[in-house]
Amino acid sequence: SETVERHEFGAEVGRLLDLVVHALYSDREIFLRELVANAADAIDRRRFEALTDPALTMPADGSIRIVPDKAARTITLSDPGIGMTKAELAQNLGTIARSGTRAFTQSLAGAKPEDRPSLIGQFGVGFYSAFMVADRVEVTSRRAGSDEAWTWSSEGAGSYTLAPAERAEPGTTIVLHVKPDAEEFLEPIRLQTIIRKWADHITVPITVAVDGKDEPANEGTALWRKPKSEISEESYTEFYRHLGHVFDQPWATLHWRAEGALDYTALLFIPGMKPFQAVEGERESRVRLHVRRMFITDEANLLPPWLRFVVGVVDTEDLPLNVSREMLQSTPVLARIRRAVTGRVLTELKNRAKDASDYAKFWANFGPVLKEGMWEDAEHRKDLAPLLRFRSSAVPEEKDGGWTSLPDYVSRMKDGQEAIWYLAGDDAEALAASPQLEGFRARGIEVLLLTDQVDAFWPERFEEFEGKKLRSITQGAADLSKFAPEVAEGDEPADLAKLLPALTEALKGEVAEVRATDRLVDSAVVLAASAGGPDLQMQRLLRRAGR
Numbered sequence: 001s002e003t004v005e006r007h008e009f010g011a012e013v014g015r016l017l018d019l020v021v022h023a024l025y026s027d028r029e030i031f032l033r034e035l036v037a038n039a040a041d042a043i044d045r046r047r048f049e050a051l052t053d054p055a056l057t058m059p060a061d062g063s064i065r066i067v068p069d070k071a072a073r074t075i076t077l078s079d080p081g082i083g084m085t086k087a088e089l090a091q092n093l094g095t096i097a098r099s100g101t102r103a104f105t106q107s108l109a110g111a112k113p114e115d116r117p118s119l120i121g122q123f124g125v126g127f128y129s130a131f132m133v134a135d136r137v138e139v140t141s142r143r144a145g146s147d148e149a150w151t152w153s154s155e156g157a158g159s160y161t162l163a164p165a166e167r168a169e170p171g172t173t174i175v176l177h178v179k180p181d182a183e184e185f186l187e188p189i190r191l192q193t194i195i196r197k198w199a200d201h202i203t204v205p206i207t208v209a210v211d212g213k214d215e216p217a218n219e220g221t222a223l224w225r226k227p228k229s230e231i232s233e234e235s236y237t238e239f240y241r242h243l244g245h246v247f248d249q250p251w252a253t254l255h256w257r258a259e260g261a262l263d264y265t266a267l268l269f270i271p272g273m274k275p276f277q278a279v280e281g282e283r284e285s286r287v288r289l290h291v292r293r294m295f296i297t298d299e300a301n302l303l304p305p306w307l308r309f310v311v312g313v314v315d316t317e318d319l320p321l322n323v324s325r326e327m328l329q330s331t332p333v334l335a336r337i338r339r340a341v342t343g344r345v346l347t348e349l350k351n352r353a354k355d356a357s358d359y360a361k362f363w364a365n366f367g368p369v370l371k372e373g374m375w376e377d378a379e380h381r382k383d384l385a386p387l388l389r390f391r392s393s394a395v396p397e398e399k400d401g402g403w404t405s406l407p408d409y410v411s412r413m414k415d416g417q418e419a420i421w422y423l424a425g426d427d428a429e430a431l432a433a434s435p436q437l438e439g440f441r442a443r444g445i446e447v448l449l450l451t452d453q454v455d456a457f458w459p460e461r462f463e464e465f466e467g468k469k470l471r472s473i474t475q476g477a478a479d480l481s482k483f484a485p486e487v488a489e490g491d492e493p494a495d496l497a498k499l500l501p502a503l504t505e506a507l508k509g510e511v512a513e514v515r516a517t518d519r520l521v522d523s524a525v526v527l528a529a530s531a532g533g534p535d536l537q538m539q540r541l542l543r544r545a546g547r
């Protein structure tokens with residue numbers, strides 16, 4: 001007669017279980033991610049082995065089934081994957097194969113609470129997270145290609161048992177006996193929500209039983225993994241809407257596969273409208289990182305903050321499935337992917353910018369965000385500059401949405417004009433009417449009108465474009481004497497020799513200096529900033545910020 005064998009866990013496993021269960025209490029829902037990831041891995045392995053041994057081929061309708069049972073207080077997960085032999089059950093679930101508990105313990109102790117969940121995966125102890133929600137776990141498994149099935153069972157303290165079992169098909173069934181304080185996980189809706197969050201794009205169908213009926217819980221297709229030719233525009237749009245929680249059409253869809261030095265697939269969208277979040281909310285990119293289809297995180301900063309409006313997925317083969325938060329921050333793989341993906345988005349913008357009215361739609365939504373890169377991203381400043389668009393004293397609203405670019409401005413510069421002139425303020429209409437512009441307008445010199453908050457900052461860091469200095473017309477004395485006014489001036493030049501010192505005296509403490517200017521035509525006076533200090537708009541913003 002066959003008997004139940006009892007085995008002691010190594011001392012290591014006991015301590016580790018204790019750690020996992022107690023240190024990660026607030027992130028208990030990740031048990032489902034870990035078990036589903038294991039099931040998906042097992043299915044992948046079976047598919048792979050079936051390539052050379054057709055007898056192992058998985059049934060076409062193979063899925064990962066999750067069945068919560070409130071009466072029995074159990075959650076059952078089953079998969080048609082590769083399965084485990086008796087020896088593999090003992091080896092994989094009874095010992096710590098990959099790295100020692102000590103390293104795990106130390107890392108856990110040193111990690112911030114929010115970093116702890118990823119450590120579970122990193123140390124190859126994902127299975128043990130089952131004990132966060134269960135006080136007993138039974139794993140019944142039958143290795144593909146074998147008739148034998150075994151049940152591994154443990155209460156997570158000290159020992160486990162192995163006993164012969166029955167299983168009609170190869171694969172693995174895990175029964176979690178849910179702890180009293182984890183009853184929330186017996187709710188199908190709770191399980192569905194976790195699956196949607198963590199495993200939506202696992203290609204194997206995942207079902208959650210609701211009232212005895214298996215309901216699909218994941219989308220099940222990694223759209224980005226399909227060849228472009230097989231994806232309809234509607235599918236792209238649907239996926240974009242799902243990812244971005246929006247209902248518009250994407251302005252741009254970028255889908256490509258990189259192979260070679262870097263191996264990744266990217267599917268990115270530039271929204272067709274401006275979501276509140278992208279501009280006013282957090283600055284981090286939310287592009288999702290997947291590793292071999294499995295969702296890892298949307299906090300990998302796959303794009304710089306000034307491209308945070310881009311939504312999408314990057315799926316790579318170059319990272320382990322159990323990548324940790326630390327690794328995400330330090331791995332050169334991600335840095336290289338980041339650079340490549342950023343470059344690809346910039347190329348797309350450059351191409352689309354050739355169609356001025358099309359690009360104007362993008363610019364109206366995300367121009368101010370893109371400009372942040374001019375302020376903070378030295379590496380990309382040069383690439384960004386030609387992509388910028390501006391209102392201008394010389395471009396009417398009707399033309400291409402009223403936008404112009406630095407290259408266009410430069411092509412219109414007057415002979416002998418050395419600077420690209422701009423005027424920054426809150427409102428293009430007010431700027432266009434500003435007395436500051438008079439002298440420039442009278443001489444036919446174009447002035448860019450910068451109306452975004454960020455415009456007060458970035459020109460300072462971008463001193464020149466194609467050798468032309470970028471200068472605020474409110475900053476210092478603009479020497480316009482070498483340009484003849486294009487309109488006739490009837491008035492005699494006023495004799496200012498006496499007036500200027502008198503005004504300087506009268507305004508003492510209010511202004512540093514009162515001087516003559518050729519910047520004005522109709523107005524009598526205008527405020528100017530000193531040449532070395534911040535320009536007027538910058539001063540206004542600094543005042544508003546209370547500095």
Ligand code: ADP
Binds near residue numbers: 124
């Ligand atoms: P990891 O997945 O990082 O290897 P886990 O603790 O999650 O670590 O799982 C340990 C091992 O147990 C896996 O490597 C795998 O060999 C085995 N295993 C776990 N779940 C399954 C399953 N559903 N089917 C087959 N093997 C499994």
Ligand code: MG
Binds near residue numbers: 034
């Ligand atoms: Mg695992």
